[in-house]
Amino acid sequence: MIVIEQIEELGDDYPSPAVAVGTFDGVHRGHREILKRVVQRARQEEGTAVVFTFARHPLEVVDPSKAPPLITPLSIKRDIIAALGVDLMIAATFTPGLAATSPRDFVKTYLVDRLRARFVCVGYDFAFGNARAGSPEVLRKLGEEHQFGLDVVSAMAVDGQVVSSTLIRALLAAGDLRQAARYLGRPYAIRGHVEHGAERGKGLGYPTANLPATADLLIPDGVYGGQAWLKQGLHKALVNVGSAPTFGGEARRVEVHLLEVEEELYGETLTLFFLERLRDERRFESPSLLRQQIDSDKRQADAVFAAFPRFSPEDWTLLP
Template sequence: MQVWHGIEQIPDGLSGSVVTIGNFDGVHRGHRAVLTATAERARSLGVPAVALTFDPHPAQVHRPGTTPPLLTGLTDRLALLAEVGIDATLVLHYTLDLAALTPEEFVTGYLRDALRARAVVVGHDARFGRGNSGDQHTMAALGQEHGFAVDVVADVGADRRWSSSWARELVESGDVAAAETILGRPHRMRGVVVRGQARGRDLGFPTANLAPSATGTIPADGVYAGWLRRHAGAGERLPAAVSVGTNPTFGDIAERIVEAHVIGRSDLHLYDEEVVVEFVERLRATVRYEGVEALVAQMRLDVADALAVLGESAV
């Protein structure tokens, strides 16, 4: 998938496209319905399928310091967009000046002139332009005026519409299995492995600690069955027991940390490597144990439980 950071990077030879617009945080199943429709429409017209997205997230610009963490950072968002068949993504740097554009200014500048849209695919609740004043009806009217079709994709979900906010609520409560139903995949975090206090290694359970700058919503404190993917997520997938919290048994860590014990592997050297940690199921809440022996006994149980959830054999 091509990635264009600004309209100046769009190839001069682009003769047309089918475009969809959104923040796409998490690229959940609701997003995928719109993205798949975009890709299918593009194939029918013989032009690229283009996603137009924003970085940083608009909420971080309008309400800095008060917004919840994103489900996915930009790297994962782009990877997930590529997986559903998008040919190119235009990443617009979101600013207050961009937010001030009227719906017509946004459409003519980006969809008509820059991307030469032949069709635009939007969700039922699409909003765009100054003050979110544009909606699907505005887009349809502008499409008729400027020569592109507009396809509207209905909301997706059973009892409740699938949304980024719902998936985030589930992740933050620790119900990552339910979040997977909305996301269509395990929730993930991406970060560089940094040196911790090496307690896990001393106890026989070495862990890969994610740097505080890791992207992705941190789940509720507890122990999870999951996977660690090496080489920025493109390499081997290894079964893991993942701990989230402050290690209360030792009581000397103030900030929450995410650390993954790759089960059955003590030969890995992951420091300074970017990895992806996927959360499959929460095994238990965080507990403070009286003494190291009780903690180690529980960690052995956690490893066995994680293997059972992941369908892996003991190693």
């Protein structure tokens, strides 16, 4: 998949583009249905499957006080979208100019003149252009004018709930990783480079690879059962998100203890899937009491690994 950040970088060699437009934070199951249709259409027409999305959330420009943390930072969003078979991803910067563009001008400038879209796919509540005035109906009329086809995906529900990024963020903030995974179609994931910590973990019997806790980390502090995707292998992990109050409290970090790997990981890129929240982070009276607790976390995590639906980290999906 080719990724560009500015639509101006687009060349001319993209035949018959089928385009999905949206923020797609989380690339959840509703979003995936839209992207699948675009890929299917492109394959039928020997065209190009294109996603026109944004590197950050548009609300960061439109109304920063309402801007949510991202479920999928750009590098993860890119990998999920690539795994679906999309050919070209435009990860544009949302600007005040774009926010002020009317629906008609947005379609003319971006979809028609720049992208030469032949087919567009959006979801049931797609809103675009100045004051979110554009809707699927508006897009349909503009499509008739500019000769592109339109497919509007109806609301996808799972467990009786319409899937949305907002719903998934709320579940993650409440620590309900399992239900969030149902809507995402995979476990919640973060990615980072392994950093140096205080080097106490080895003494505890649980050495950890540390990732910085970014502002987008949506889940609460606590201990989690997870899986770490590292150098093309998936490894069971016990994870602490927090500031280690037993040792006086430090900057918030994500500490990953890999259960099956013992090697130097500094500087490696690690993708971490969170399966289930096991408990709150607590202050212990002594390191040995903390160690005993982690021994029991490990036993609890074993049950989580056994029960969690299998998933493919390369396809970013739960397996049937």
